[in-house]
Amino acid sequence: MVIDHKLNSFADGDALAAALASTVAERLGTACKERGSAVLAVSGGTTPARYFKALSHKRLPWTNITITLIDERYVPPTSDRSNEKLVRELLLQNEAADANFVGLYNPAPNVEQGAKLASEAIGRLGRPFDVSVLGMGNDGHTASFFPGGDHLAAAIAPDQTAPVLPMQAEGAGEPRLTLTLPMIAGSRFVALHIEGAAKKEVLDAALGEGSALDMPIRAVLRYEPIELEIFWAP
Numbered sequence: 001m002v003i004d005h006k007l008n009s010f011a012d013g014d015a016l017a018a019a020l021a022s023t024v025a026e027r028l029g030t031a032c033k034e035r036g037s038a039v040l041a042v043s044g045g046t047t048p049a050r051y052f053k054a055l056s057h058k059r060l061p062w063t064n065i066t067i068t069l070i071d072e073r074y075v076p077p078t079s080d081r082s083n084e085k086l087v088r089e090l091l092l093q094n095e096a097a098d099a100n101f102v103g104l105y106n107p108a109p110n111v112e113q114g115a116k117l118a119s120e121a122i123g124r125l126g127r128p129f130d131v132s133v134l135g136m137g138n139d140g141h142t143a144s145f146f147p148g149g150d151h152l153a154a155a156i157a158p159d160q161t162a163p164v165l166p167m168q169a170e171g172a173g174e175p176r177l178t179l180t181l182p183m184i185a186g187s188r189f190v191a192l193h194i195e196g197a198a199k200k201e202v203l204d205a206a207l208g209e210g211s212a213l214d215m216p217i218r219a220v221l222r223y224e225p226i227e228l229e230i231f232w233a234p
């Protein structure tokens with residue numbers, strides 16, 4: 001198995017945020033020039049805050065750009081756990097206030113039905129997405145592909161046709177909605193954004209042999225074909 005992804009290393013998180021925002025902006029700008037519009041899928045969690053702020057100041061034809069989520073905790077957008085809330089507060093600001101936003105959360109009676117509604121909304125965006133930005137947890141999860149997740153095998157199946165699946169797992173906290181592997185890894189460009197020595201060690205382990213069910217980030221790292229770059233700072 002040959003896994004050879006470009007690793008971009010930075011002195012600190014600020015330098016990484018600036019470079020990642022520029023890379024994403026350049027890809028979105030090119031997509032708008034070539035195809036008239038662009039779709040960007042972003043992750044939540046704690047790591048994206050700085051590049052969200054940097055990206056929000058980029059001058060782009062934001063009215064032609066749609067931002068969506070890689071995954072979502074199944075909580076209303078008023079919750080501090082909501083990725084939609086994070087994106088609205090940090091990314092859909094400044095220049096990027098004009099961007100379109102399509103979230104994953106909807107107040108369906110349960111997360112299974114929520115996934116169906118979210119699949120319809122995501123399906124309307126068309127594929128492939130132009131850019132997907134992933135994070136990673138210390139357990140090797142990415143998106144809401146959690147080890148032990150009740151729909152993990154289906155979500156990381158390369159031939160999965162559903163855009164969104166529900167996910168419940170011990171390490172996940174609340175139930176989640178997640179884009180499936182082909183939606184994410186089939187994007188024209190995928191960035192994996194990780195910070196800290198511990199996550200670098202997890203990544204190095206994930207690049208070795210072993211099952212994607214144990215370290216689900218492997219499903220992305222091993223997807224073919226994929227254009228993936230890693231952005232890392234200590």
Ligand SMILES: O=C(O)[C@H](O)[C@@H](O)[C@H](O)[C@H](O)COP(=O)(O)O
Pocket residue numbers: 043044045046047048070071072073083134135136137141142143144
């Ligand atoms: O909603 C989420 O939790 C995510 O999209 C998730 O996949 C995240 O990227 C990782 O858990 C890393 O999270 P941190 O950046 O908080 O370490």
